[in-house]
Amino acid sequence: MLSTALIVFREVLEAALVVSIVMAATKGVPTRGWWVGGGLAGGVIGAGLIAAFADVISQWASGMGQEVFNAGVMFVATLMLAWHCIWMSRHGREMALHMGEVGRAVAAGSRPLTGLAIVVGVAVLREGSEAVLFLYGIAAGDPGQTPQMIAGGLLGVLGGAGLGYAMYAGLLQIPLKRLFSVTNALIVLLAAGMASQCVGFLLAAGLVPSWGDAVWDTSWLLKESSIVGKALHTLIGYTARPAGIQIVAYVVTLVAIVVLARLVGRPRTVVPPPRPVA
Numbered sequence: 001m002l003s004t005a006l007i008v009f010r011e012v013l014e015a016a017l018v019v020s021i022v023m024a025a026t027k028g029v030p031t032r033g034w035w036v037g038g039g040l041a042g043g044v045i046g047a048g049l050i051a052a053f054a055d056v057i058s059q060w061a062s063g064m065g066q067e068v069f070n071a072g073v074m075f076v077a078t079l080m081l082a083w084h085c086i087w088m089s090r091h092g093r094e095m096a097l098h099m100g101e102v103g104r105a106v107a108a109g110s111r112p113l114t115g116l117a118i119v120v121g122v123a124v125l126r127e128g129s130e131a132v133l134f135l136y137g138i139a140a141g142d143p144g145q146t147p148q149m150i151a152g153g154l155l156g157v158l159g160g161a162g163l164g165y166a167m168y169a170g171l172l173q174i175p176l177k178r179l180f181s182v183t184n185a186l187i188v189l190l191a192a193g194m195a196s197q198c199v200g201f202l203l204a205a206g207l208v209p210s211w212g213d214a215v216w217d218t219s220w221l222l223k224e225s226s227i228v229g230k231a232l233h234t235l236i237g238y239t240a241r242p243a244g245i246q247i248v249a250y251v252v253t254l255v256a257i258v259v260l261a262r263l264v265g266r267p268r269t270v271v272p273p274p275r276p277v278a
């Protein structure tokens with residue numbers, strides 16, 4: 001029961017952290033609940049399908065199908081987060097000043113929520129499929145523990161969702177004019193971390209070079225398998241023993257998003273039309 005609760009708690013917490021950032025980033029946007037709810041539902045359905053076809057996926061690509069699939073999931077999530085961050089760099093100020101007009105502007109409403117719904121779905125898909133597969137392994141090793149597993153799973157879901165909501169409530173205490181800047185910074189770190197994880201999965205599949213194994217080792221300070229380590233792994237891409245290519249992917253993604261966001265977010269100077277000559 002305790003092992004089940006811990007596994008589910010950690011996986012739900014990781015997904016809840018992503019969802020809390022998305023919800024805070026879209027504060028005041030009409031119909032955000034439908035988009036986020038759709039992402040959650042899609043992620044749950046996808047996680048169930050992955051768990052059902054786990055054997056087929058694992059045998060794909062010479063036994064590295066799970067790693068390749070995870071890399072694809074991380075790549076899509078990185079693109080969606082980068083797109084949202086760059087989009088918000090131009091429209092975030094407008095949304096903060098004119099929240100009442102957001103519903104009338106398509107560009108300030110449904111467009112970013114489409115990408116963020118995908119991010120929510122990806123987060124739930126990834127963590128949900130991992131939790132289901134872990135629990136399947138526990139059940140296979142001890143088939144008589146089904147009631148205890150259900151109880152532990154419920155405790156894990158409640159604990160992870162509770163901490164995720166606490167983070168969301170904390171973000172909502174930030175003044176609206178600062179909220180988009182704070183959530184944008186979190187999303188940039190989240191995207192860079194996912195890019196690093198994407199490369200890590202490709203490295204595990206033997207599809208990319210390492211450029212140096214374990215450039216540093218901070219596991220003595222904070223183990224990646226701990227609850228805090230897992231949370232930081234989700235939020236900022238913390239890796240105790242990163243390969244060189246993971247560091248490069250993290251830095252390149254971080255710099256690229258920041259530079260593009262600043263270029264796109266520059267206020268455009270409007271040249272007044274020439275006055276007619278009398």
